[in-house]
Amino acid sequence: MHEIDRRDFLKLAGLGGAVFASGLAGCSAMGSKAAQEDFYFVQLSDTHWGFNGPVVNPDAKGTLPKAVAAVNSLDRQPDFIVFTGDLTHTTDDPQERRRRLAEFKQIVGALKNPNVRFMPGEHDASLDRGQAWSEFFGETHYSFDHKGVHFVTVDNVSDPAARIGEAQLAWLKADLDRQDKDARIVVFTHRPLFDLYPQWDWATRDGASAVELLMPYRNVTVFYGHIHQEHHHMTGHIAHHSAKSLIFPLPAPGSVPKREPIRWNPAEPYRGLGFREVDAELQQAQYSITEFPIKGA
Amino acid sequence: MxxxxxxxxxxxxxxxxxxxxxxxxxxxxxPEQVIHITARKFAFLPGEITLKQGVPVVLEFVTADVVMGFSAPDFKARADIIPGQVARVRLVPQQIGSFDFVCDIFCGDGHEGMSGKIHVVA
Structure with missing residues (x-):
């Protein structure tokens, strides 16, 4: 992360904690000079718009707008912004689901940078297999290229059983087949692709199949959400980084008897919440991740 | 001889x-002990079961409403619980301790609290 950006984030967020993770090892297939340009994107996750639980987050309606304002206030805007799922909090009422999706879309429509990528979480998509979500945001899995990096979104939530499914795995294979083995590949997904803690349903049923497809590629990094906290894990040479939430933090895997949101602490409001900047330092073949909490206005 | x-x-x-x-x-x-468990929004009933180490048991599940899942990763055991059907999982608990099980099919607002414990005693 460039110093000027870090200062900006520190100023906006009030606090800052940095994690630098080497996500790419080796980078022998450099493209054109333009394609090698360093850039950064912002990852926001698990905003759970519509959640109501004052004990957990008394500012449930204010946290997302604060994050939008913080991103907008950056002097240097990110190349793009990605939301890695659970845009809305689940509801059994299809109409209410659409109302929450519409409100979420309106709020993030205030982002200064219009280049925003979305993907669903199980709260958005698992009760109707992504139907309502797709009405607002389109395909639940897709790929795109940006400045020499191939980005792939993997949907492991539209199936309520948390499977990617054979059809999408075939699509993923075909997509990857078009990439060089040295290509720089970033995967966005919601649930962890590995068995982080299946005792709390922190896994993807057939995630190992996706990891197997990715394994031949030497420069792969996965960014995901779902677990409402930072977590860093390697499966072989593939790095997996989970993001904080923007509604409530969850305890570390297996650290307490029951998985329940961590209660709001008035002495430390917004503790455990935040978003991250990911700086693609392509010349160094590294991604630097910096985590920033949310602070009240 | x-x-x-x-x-x-x-x-x-x-x-x-x-x-x-x-x-x-x-x-x-x-016959092996059979424990009947009902899955409903958003709980397993009973939510805690106690088993004896080394003694086989069959868990029989029915769902009172929608499709649910039973997953006990420490036992490498899981089943889909389909309305109108009985799902059976056979366990032979080997380790003493308390182990989580969860519903692993997203079933609605409250799904994430749908979990239980298996206690294995000597």
């Missing part, structure tokens, strides 16, 4: 067969 030794061997064989038959008879008379 002398006649006495032959008689002893024969008697031993009969005893072994008899022993096996007795064991089979005992097994047939003591």
């Amino acid at each position: 002398n006649p006495k030794r032959r008689r002893l061997l024969a008697a031993g064989a009969v005893s072994a067969i008899a022993g096996a038959s007795f064991a089979a008879c005992v097994l047939a008379q003591t």
